[in-house]
Amino acid sequence: MIPTSYYLALSAVLFAIGVTGVLTRRNAIIVFMSVELMLNSANLTFVAFARQFMDLSGQVFVFFVMVVAAAEVAVGLALIVAIFRSKQSISLDELNQLKG
Amino acid sequence: MFSLVPLVVLFPLAGFAANAFFGRQLGAARAGLLAVLAAGAAFLVAVVQLAALAGNGFAPVTVPVAEWLRVGDFHVAWAFQVDTLSVTMMLVVAGVGTLIHIYALGYMREDVQHNGDPGRYPRFFVYLNLFLASMLVLVGADNFLMLFVGWEGVGLCSYLLIGFWFEKGAAGLGNARAAMKAFVVNRIGDFGLLLAMFLIYWTFGTLTFSELFERLKTVRLDATGQLIVTAITLLLLLGATGKSAQLPLYVWLPDAMAGPTPVSALIHAATMVTAGIYMITRNHVLFALAPQSMEVVAWIGAATALFAGTIAVAQTDIKRVLAYSTISQLGFMIAAVGLGAYVAGMFHLVTHAFFKALLFLSAGSVIQAVERGGAQGGAHAGQSAEAHHDPQDMRFMGGLWGKLPITQWVFLIGALALAGLPPLAGFFSKDEILLDAFEHNPAIFWVLVAAAFLTAFYMGRQLLLVFFGQPRSTAAAHATESPAVVTTPLIILALLSFFGGLLNLPKFGLYGYAGSLLLKEFLSFSVEAEALPFNAFVAGLSTVLALAALGLAYVLYGRAQATAQDRDPLAALLGPVFGWLRDKWYVDELYGFLVVTPFNTLSQLAARALDLGGVDMTFNNLGELARAVGAGLARFQLGYARRYALVMFLGAVAVLAYFLIAR
Numbered sequence: 011m012i013p014t015s016y017y018l019a020l021s022a023v024l025f026a027i028g029v030t031g032v033l034t035r036r037n038a039i040i041v042f043m044s045v046e047l048m049l050n051s052a053n054l055t056f057v058a059f060a061r062q063f064m065d066l067s068g069q070v071f072v073f074f075v076m077v078v079a080a081a082e083v084a085v086g087l088a089l090i091v092a093i094f095r096s097k098q099s100i101s102l103d104e105l106n107q108l109k110g
Numbered sequence: 111m112f113s114l115v116p117l118v119v120l121f122p123l124a125g126f127a128a129n130a131f132f133g134r135q136l137g138a139a140r141a142g143l144l145a146v147l148a149a150g151a152a153f154l155v156a157v158v159q160l161a162a163l164a165g166n167g168f169a170p171v172t173v174p175v176a177e178w179l180r181v182g183d184f185h186v187a188w189a190f191q192v193d194t195l196s197v198t199m200m201l202v203v204a205g206v207g208t209l210i211h212i213y214a215l216g217y218m219r220e221d222v223q224h225n226g227d228p229g230r231y232p233r234f235f236v237y238l239n240l241f242l243a244s245m246l247v248l249v250g251a252d253n254f255l256m257l258f259v260g261w262e263g264v265g266l267c268s269y270l271l272i273g274f275w276f277e278k279g280a281a282g283l284g285n286a287r288a289a290m291k292a293f294v295v296n297r298i299g300d301f302g303l304l305l306a307m308f309l310i311y312w313t314f315g316t317l318t319f320s321e322l323f324e325r326l327k328t329v330r331l332d333a334t335g336q337l338i339v340t341a342i343t344l345l346l347l348l349g350a351t352g353k354s355a356q357l358p359l360y361v362w363l364p365d366a367m368a369g370p371t372p373v374s375a376l377i378h379a380a381t382m383v384t385a386g387i388y389m390i391t392r393n394h395v396l397f398a399l400a401p402q403s404m405e406v407v408a409w410i411g412a413a414t415a416l417f418a419g420t421i422a423v424a425q426t427d428i429k430r431v432l433a434y435s436t437i438s439q440l441g442f443m444i445a446a447v448g449l450g451a452y453v454a455g456m457f458h459l460v461t462h463a464f465f466k467a468l469l470f471l472s473a474g475s476v477i478q479a480v481e482r483g484g485a486q487g488g489a490h491a492g493q494s495a496e497a498h499h500d501p502q503d504m505r506f507m508g509g510l511w512g513k514l515p516i517t518q519w520v521f522l523i524g525a526l527a528l529a530g531l532p533p534l535a536g537f538f539s540k541d542e543i544l545l546d547a548f549e550h551n552p553a554i555f556w557v558l559v560a561a562a563f564l565t566a567f568y569m570g571r572q573l574l575l576v577f578f579g580q581p582r583s584t585a586a587a588h589a590t591e592s593p594a595v596v597t598t599p600l601i602i603l604a605l606l607s608f609f610g611g612l613l614n615l616p617k618f619g620l621y622g623y624a625g626s627l628l629l630k631e632f633l634s635f636s637v638e639a640e641a642l643p644f645n646a647f648v649a650g651l652s653t654v655l656a657l658a659a660l661g662l663a664y665v666l667y668g669r670a671q672a673t674a675q676d677r678d679p680l681a682a683l684l685g686p687v688f689g690w691l692r693d694k695w696y697v698d699e700l701y702g703f704l705v706v707t708p709f710n711t712l713s714q715l716a717a718r719a720l721d722l723g724g725v726d727m728t729f730n731n732l733g734e735l736a737r738a739v740g741a742g743l744a745r746f747q748l749g750y751a752r753r754y755a756l757v758m759f760l761g762a763v764a765v766l767a768y769f770l771i772a773r
Contacts, residue, residue, distance in 0.1 A: 033756050041752075106749025 017058035024051035038090050038100040042083075049079050111162035114155055115173050115190045118200060118250065121151040122243040126236055133232030142215045145235035149211040149242055153204035159197050168194055168635040172252050172320060179255075186317055191252035195636035198456060198629075199249035199388055202463050206380045207242050209599040213471050214238065214372040216595035220478050221370055225275055234274060234370070241267035245381050249388060254307045254317040257389065261303065261353065264382045269293040271377060272369040279368055288365040295362040299352015303389075306345035313338050323395040331399065343396055343403035347410070350386030354440045356414045361698055363437055367429040371474030374429060379436050379470050380463035387443045387459055391452045394637050398450075408448025412547075412557040415441030417695075419564030423571065424680065424691035427502050428473050431572050435528065436466055438561055442543050445554060451546035452637040453614070453630045458543055460629070461527070461535035461610040468524040468603035475517040475592045475600065476510065476576060477501050484585030499583060504572065505674040509581035513589050516597040518577055520604040525573050527607040529566035530656045535610030537653070542616065545648045559655065566656040570663025571680075579667075582674045616644040 024047055031044025053072045060068030094100050125148025133141045163171075170193030179186045190196075214234065222228045244263025251257035273289030280287075311317055313335075314325050331339060350356065355363035366378045377383070390397060390407065397404055415438045422434035439462050446455035480501045499506045511518050527534035530541070540562060547555035581587035591597070614629035630639045666679040681688040690696070 029759060033752055033759065036752070102751045105751060 014058050014062045017054060021051045021054040021058070024048075024054065036101045036103050038093070038102055041102060042086055042090070046079060046083070049075055111158060111165070112171050112173050112192055114158055114162075115192055115250065116175050118152050118155040118159070118190075118204065119243050119246045121148045121155065122239045122246065124148060126239040126243060129232050129236045129239065133236060134229070136232065138219070138228070138231040141232035141235055142218075145239050146208065146211045146215060148239050149204065149208040152242060152246060153201070153208045156197065156200040156204045159192055159200065163192065163194060163197055168632070170194075170320075170636065183315065184311070186253055186255045188256060189252040189318075190250040191319060192250075193636045194632050194634075195388075195391060195456070196249050198460065198633065199384075200246060202460055203245050203249060203381045204242070206463050206467050206603075207245075207376055209602055210372050210376040210380070210467060210471065211235070211238060213375075213474075213596055213599040214370075216593050217372055217471075217474055217478065218370065220481075224478075224481055225278065230274075234271075237267055237270045237274070238372070238376070241271070241377060241382070245385075248385055252319055254310065254319070257392075258300075258303065258307065261349075261385060261389075262300065264377070264385065265293065265296045265300065265353070268296075268366065268373075268377050268382055271373040272366045274370055274373065275368075285368040288362075288368040292362040292366050295359050296352045299349045299359055299386075302345045302348025302352070306342050306349065309338060309342045309345065313342070319392065326395050326399065336400075339396065340400045340403050343393075343400040344406065346389065346393060346396070347403065347407055350390055350407075350444065351410065352386075353389075354383050354386030354444060355437050356386070356410050356441060356444055357417060360414060360418065360437045361701060364430055364433045364694070367427070367433050371429070371470060371477065374433070375467045375470035375474070378433065379466040383436065383440055384443070384459045384463070387440070387447055387455055390444070390447045391456060391637060394447075394450075394452055397447075398638075404448050404450065406448070408445050408551060408554055411441045411444030411446070411448050412554045412561070413441070414438065415445060415561035416557050416564070417441075419561045419568070420691055421694050422568040423564055424678070424688055426505050426678075426692075427500070428476065428504050428507070428572065428576065429470070429502055431504075431568055432466070432469055432473060435469075435565065435568065436462075438565060439466065439528070441561065442540060442558065445558060446543040446546060449543075449546050449550050449554070450638075451543060451550075451640075453633050453639040453641075454539070454542040454546050456633060456637075457614045457629050458539035460613065461539040461607070464603055464610050465524045465527040465534075465536055465607035468520060468600060468607050469528065471596075471603065472517050472521040472524060472600055475596055476507070476514065476521070476589075478592060478596075479510070479514055479517065479589040480507060480583075480585045482590050483588035484583075486590070487584035487588035499585070499674070501585065503674075504575040505671075505676075506583040507576045507581075507586045508579040508671070509577075509586060510589055511577040514591050516591060516600065520597075520600040521577070522573065523604045523607055525569040527610075529569045529660060530562055530652055531566075532649075532653060533611060535607050535613075537649075538611035538614060538616065541649050541652055542614070542642075544652055545642050545645050548645065548648050549642055559651065562652055563655045563659050566659035567663050570660040571667055574663060574667040575671075579669075579671055582671065616641070 028044045028046075028048030028051060031047065032041050035041050035044065053075055056068040056072045056075070060066065060072075090100055093105065097104060125145050128144055129136070129141050136144065163169075170191065172189055172191055174187050174189040176188045178188050218231055218234050222231045222234075241264060244260050244267055246260070248257055248260025248264060251260060269289050269292060272292050273286050276286045276289065279285035307317060310322065314322055314329075316322050316325065329335070348359075352359045363378055363383065367374055369378070397407070418434045418437035418441060422431050422438060425431045425434060439458070443455045443458050443462070446452070446458060484501060523534065527536040530537045532538075544555060544558055544562065547558050581589075612628075614627055616627065627641050630641050633639055666683065671679075678688065684691070693699075
């Protein structure tokens with residue numbers, strides 16, 4: 011059986027990649043995908059611990075996260091489409107009209 | 111019949127509303143006519159009330175109209191008190207008011223032309239009707255609060271009408287200042303009236319006249335109660351000194367002459383200024399319980415009568431002479447009610463309304479005659495330099511007798527009535543006051559006799575300066591008579607001034623003739639009325655003195671003054687005293703020094719140091735601080751979403767680090 015720590019390490023690596031993506035990329039879709047990556051790394055952690063402690067609540071939680079993520083994708087992609095229509099661009103750095 | 115009494119207010123109120131909202135659309139002629147009809151309708155309603163009273167055996171009636179306030183025990187209604195006293199006032203107010211409305215139709219037409227804003231014509235009638243409605247609320251009220259509503263309403267209209275030409279006057283501010291002065295000085299009196307109302311409610315638990323007087327009949331006053339009643343009556347007196355222009359609050363009335371002449375006649379001679387006398391008469395039961403206050407009332411009236419009379423003899427403005435004369439005559443009335451001679455006071459109030467309205471209106475006719483003469487004379491001679499004098503200045507008049515065939519006679523009747531010559535109205539009414547003073551308080555009698563002497567003197571002086579001698583300006587030389595719409599009310603008022611004495615003819619006991627004492631019988635249903643027998647000494651003395659004063663005026667002013675720059679003959683007689691009289695005993699300057707200047711200084715201090723330096727600075731600086739903090743914080747808001755994400759991330763790391771490492 012693969013030790014739980016392996017899963018955790020993979021999860022940490024995936025999370026770090028996600029964070030790096032969010033922080034460094036300008037393309038809104040890539041940022042979006044990175045966020046999904048972070049969510050799924052968290053899912054992996056949940057599932058890993060659920061298996062170790064033989065407790066189903068971790069797996070249940072994953073379903074919740076997936077539902078939220080699906081909703082987020084729907085709203086987020088709609089936003090990105092709307093932004094693209096108005097600005098002809100999806101670069102996050104150009105969305106700075108609300109700065110003080 | 112009695113249920114019609116609210117109409118006495120509603121008619122002028124409707125006229126006010128119609129002219130206020132549609133006056134400009136109606137046009138000048140219809141707006142004026144509407145106002146006159148409203149006033150006339152109010153007068154008819156007052157006559158109906160008189161008939162209803164007669165049918166009711168003159169017993170007082172209260173006509174409730176609507177609930178107003180009910181808070182716990184405190185209860186005030188809109189209700190009219192219809193008794194002989196209030197109906198007398200209603201008849202005078204609405205009757206004289208209607209005549210003045212008619213006069214104003216013609217007078218204001220010329221006045222708005224002269225002042226260069228014909229569009230303002232309907233506005234005058236808006237204010238005039240509102241005044242009439244307020245005044246009728248005042249006299250019809252059955253409780254103090256409703257009286258106060260009318261009291262403030264007439265004050266407001268007085269303010270509006272004094273400042274009718276608010277952009278005119280000295281330095282473009284003179285009229286506005288006069289209006290404000292009237293309002294502010296009246297506030298002092300109103301403050302007294304308010305305090306009196308509070309005290310009355312606090313002590314007796316009601317503000318309704320009939321309930322209050324009912325309670326007063328059974329009340330037993332201990333020392334404290336006596337003190338409170340004295341305080342109440344003195345505060346009421348303060349209210350009366352403000353509205354009725356008595357010492358020490360009379361200073362607003364002479365300045366109020368800045369208003370158009372019909373205003374001076376209606377508000378500042380015939381009706382509003384008599385509100386104080388009416389109010390004291392209405393509360394005679396209260397005053398009867400406070401003999402010391404009565405003494406004060408009588409002395410204030412007598413002192414005012416004499417004081418204002420001395421100022422009147424040295425004035426040169428035709429309306430100012432009449433203004434001081436009004437103050438003086440109001441002093442007579444206040445003295446009368448102070449002596450408990452309510453009927454005499456009311457009698458003089460009524461006749462004074464006739465002849466003083468007449469005098470003011472004919473003075474207005476004279477002023478416009480001179481203005482017309484100035485326009486004409488200037489056009490004839492092609493000289494405008496001389497025409498630019500004050501058309502109200504008597505020094506530039508003279509020689510008008512013969513040029514104004516109607517105005518001259520009605521002015522003469524008014525002047526002689528005021529001077530107190532028999533058989534005109536003023537003789538009987540003034541004599542009755544003098545007689546009461548003679549019987550009850552000789553000191554006041556002699557003060558009033560002196561005032562009466564001055565009255566006859568300044569009226570003689572005015573007559574001679576205005577109508578006799580030779581014209582002292584081209585304007586006076588070319589003066590022409592006013593139109594019929596102006597002179598008709600003058601003729602009616604002249605008849606009233608001539609025959610007004612019949613209202614209350616004393617019992618002579620001569621030749622078997624017993625006078626009628628109509629007004630006394632009438633008013634005795636509302637106030638306690640005593641009728642003193644005719645006293646030949648008092649009547650003879652006042653007649654002789656009036657004739658002597660007129661004679662003295664003739665000796666001084668009978669010989670024609672050649673030019674307007676001539677020295678006043680009275681100045682030669684009195685020397686330096688004349689300057690004091692002409693400058694009104696420097697009372698305005700004294701008040702300016704004692705009250706106005708310190709108040710202005712205080713206001714400046716409050717405005718500059720406290721408001722600008724303290725309050726404003728604190729809050730301005732607080733605002734600046736918030737702005738600076740915001741500007742500082744705004745630097746963190748770059749608008750780059752990824753930067754925000756980084757900050758959040760670092761924050762999360764920091765929080766995690768804290769929980770994992772530090773703990």
